[in-house]
Amino acid sequence: MHRLIIAFYDNFGSAHEAAKELIEKGFHQNSISVIVHQSVCERIWSGDRSKSWFFLSQPSAIQLPAVGPVLVSGFVASDPNLFDETGKKSLFRVLLKNLVPEPEAHAYTEGVRRRGILVVVRAESTTSSKALFILDRYCPVDIQQLAEQWREAGWTHFDDTARPLINQGLNWPNCITFMPGDGLLNDGVLTDWPRSIVGHSRRR
Numbered sequence: 001m002h003r004l005i006i007a008f009y010d011n012f013g014s015a016h017e018a019a020k021e022l023i024e025k026g027f028h029q030n031s032i033s034v035i036v037h038q039s040v041c042e043r044i045w046s047g048d049r050s051k052s053w054f055f056l057s058q059p060s061a062i063q064l065p066a067v068g069p070v071l072v073s074g075f076v077a078s079d080p081n082l083f084d085e086t087g088k089k090s091l092f093r094v095l096l097k098n099l100v101p102e103p104e105a106h107a108y109t110e111g112v113r114r115r116g117i118l119v120v121v122r123a124e125s126t127t128s129s130k131a132l133f134i135l136d137r138y139c140p141v142d143i144q145q146l147a148e149q150w151r152e153a154g155w156t157h158f159d160d161t162a163r164p165l166i167n168q169g170l171n172w173p174n175c176i177t178f179m180p181g182d183g184l185l186n187d188g189v190l191t192d193w194p195r196s197i198v199g200h201s202r203r204r
Contacts, residue, residue: 003128004098005121007135008111008143012040015117018138022121025134033074035091035118041071064089067113068164075122092158106158107147113158113165116141 009015015034022032038061060077063069065088072091076082081097082089091112095105112118119140121131147155 002122003125004095004100005123005128005131005135006095006100006104006108007119007138007140008108008146009117009119009138010141012036012117014138014140015119018119018135018140021134021137022131025130027121027123027127027131030074031122033072033076033118033120033122035070035072035076035112035120037067037112037115038069038071040115040117062089064091064112065160066158066162066164067091067109070112074120076120090160092160103147104143107143107150109158110150110155111141111143111146115165 007015007018009018015036019032019034023029059071059073061069061071062077062082070091076091076094079094079098081094082091084090084093092105092109095108096102100108108118119135121135123131
């Protein structure tokens with residue numbers, strides 16, 4: 001029986017190291033999904049992309065309503081629940097259909113919208129504790145505490161009819177995109193998204 005083990009990070013480096021250790025400890029690449037916003041990718045991979053791609057299995061660049069362009073790797077990218085009967089894509093739907101409680105599914109999806117990084121592991125019951133231990137080693141954000149802060153500021157739930165956020169409207173720590181302020185690190189970087197992102201993927 002499979003279980004989903006989910007961790008939410010506000011720093012790409014932490015998510016990267018967590019995924020790296022999972023693979024080193026025997027978890028298959030296809031059992032690990034990383035969901036990250038385009039703007040985070042553009043800042044991180046404007047430098048040496050080789051350090052960032054090794055753990056991603058068949059990454060897919062897709063548009064999510066209210067979130068914008070994201071990169072999704074692993075099993076979530078091929079989950080049939082990613083599309084509803086009308087063809088609309090929804091990360092919230094994937095989480096909900098995989099038995100993630102609705103409040104947490106709202107919070108995790110909103111977190112990706114706000115430039116957090118989601119690491120999802122599909123683990124056997126015998127290895128779920130191991131996956132949880134590894135993910136916890138890299139200081140994931142307490143999603144319930146974070147959601148409570150958003151509620152105090154007026155947020156109620158993830159709304160897939162909302163407009164995607166722009167970088168300058170976010171209040172994340174600078175570490176999530178490595179630089180504060182508007183725009184991209186380099187205006188010329190990855191202008192043909194999503195093709196340029198997916199084209200640089202590598203499988204181990």
